[in-house]
Amino acid sequence: MTVESTATRKPRRSSKRVGAKKTRAGQPELVQLLTPEGERVEHPDYAIDLTPEELRGLYRDMLLTRRFDAEATSLQRQGELGLWASLLGQEAAQIGSARALRDDDYVFPTYREHGVAWCRGVDPSNLLGMFRGVNNGGWDPKSNNFHLYTIVIGSQTLHATGYAMGVAKDGADAAVIAYFGDGASSQGDVAEAFTFSAVYNAPVVFFCQNNQWAISEPTERQTRVPLYQRAQGYGFPGVRVDGNDVLACLAVTRSALERARSGEGPTLVEAFTYRMGAHTTSDDPTRYRQDEERVAWEAKDPIARLRAYLEREGFADEAFFAEVDEESEALGKRVRDAVRAMPDPDPMAMFEHTYADGHALVDEERAQFAAYQASFAEEEN
Numbered sequence: 001m002t003v004e005s006t007a008t009r010k011p012r013r014s015s016k017r018v019g020a021k022k023t024r025a026g027q028p029e030l031v032q033l034l035t036p037e038g039e040r041v042e043h044p045d046y047a048i049d050l051t052p053e054e055l056r057g058l059y060r061d062m063l064l065t066r067r068f069d070a071e072a073t074s075l076q077r078q079g080e081l082g083l084w085a086s087l088l089g090q091e092a093a094q095i096g097s098a099r100a101l102r103d104d105d106y107v108f109p110t111y112r113e114h115g116v117a118w119c120r121g122v123d124p125s126n127l128l129g130m131f132r133g134v135n136n137g138g139w140d141p142k143s144n145n146f147h148l149y150t151i152v153i154g155s156q157t158l159h160a161t162g163y164a165m166g167v168a169k170d171g172a173d174a175a176v177i178a179y180f181g182d183g184a185s186s187q188g189d190v191a192e193a194f195t196f197s198a199v200y201n202a203p204v205v206f207f208c209q210n211n212q213w214a215i216s217e218p219t220e221r222q223t224r225v226p227l228y229q230r231a232q233g234y235g236f237p238g239v240r241v242d243g244n245d246v247l248a249c250l251a252v253t254r255s256a257l258e259r260a261r262s263g264e265g266p267t268l269v270e271a272f273t274y275r276m277g278a279h280t281t282s283d284d285p286t287r288y289r290q291d292e293e294r295v296a297w298e299a300k301d302p303i304a305r306l307r308a309y310l311e312r313e314g315f316a317d318e319a320f321f322a323e324v325d326e327e328s329e330a331l332g333k334r335v336r337d338a339v340r341a342m343p344d345p346d347p348m349a350m351f352e353h354t355y356a357d358g359h360a361l362v363d364e365e366r367a368q369f370a371a372y373q374a375s376f377a378e379e380e381n
């Protein structure tokens, strides 16, 4: 334990420039390393050199995550889950950023980070307990350095900032990453997290998946400037990355984590992507957005572009793709079976853990509910 304050941490080494260039028209430029057609392009600030095996690994991660997500949506439609928040379209943003992490880094997710959970080694079936309503989380955050899903929009950015300040005070060189959405960027908690992390030089990366929608609110309702530019006002760098390009997301997040680790403070990464499906299974996006928009983003699909690249370069053959497809079917079945086998909790258990000690109101509600439950038993007799 060191007494050195986070505010006095000095950079140990200089980092690469983290920033976005302007196009000629003055529009912000995305960091991109793989075009939608699957062509590899270079970026002056973000070099990446992956082996064919590593590239195939990213493809496998994205495909299995998508398959798991589709299975969860189907399970909700079959009445096995109460709700599901799909990550369809956001696979590259999540897999790319999460594969940049080290085991000792710590992740604060929202409720849609199924791809990040996958990379952290959380069993996919464990993600479903909360959505089935049989537990309050389903995994031990400490086992995988992956915090529980957070529904209260933006609050986890403050948790991440506080945690990162603690990491720095401990003298560790781990980094923290907070995931949040374009809608969350309007929350006061996020503004506070930006301020605290900046002035305390906290080793945290703010990874905003701008999927263009916050339920039915478009990003235009959240901001007048591109979201990544917000960071400038707080005094740390912001960068916009093509959120459907797994290589760019990996390279940019890696660079931001390196900055954090080397004592240079926070970075805001805006992954420009698209929510291809509904907000959740309770939502009908045809009520508020045009299908042409979705169709346009379909052409930028993150998995198709990596596959095109792998095929073009001869880094993967038909046997590989067939094997991953087979693996994905097995994953679907495993998750299906696991969900159906989840034991129903004792209904009275919902009154536990609300408060550490007893609470008069909870005691009253428990007694009322117990009497209500007992009334069914009497009817049956």
Ligand SMILES: Cc1ncc(C[n+]2csc(CCOP(=O)(O)OP(=O)(O)O)c2C)c(N)n1
Pocket (backbone or CB within 6 Å): 112, 151, 152, 153, 180, 181, 182, 183, 184, 185, 211, 213, 214, 215, 275, 279
């Ligand atoms: C503090 C708070 N306000 C409102 C809500 C209701 N709510 C749930 S999801 C959501 C939209 C979030 O949008 P965004 O941050 O863009 O994330 P996305 O769902 O697109 O991944 C809202 C308003 C909430 N969960 N918490």
Ligand SMILES: [Mg+2]
Pocket (backbone or CB within 6 Å): 181, 182, 183, 209, 210, 211, 212, 213, 214, 215
């Ligand atoms: Mg959003």
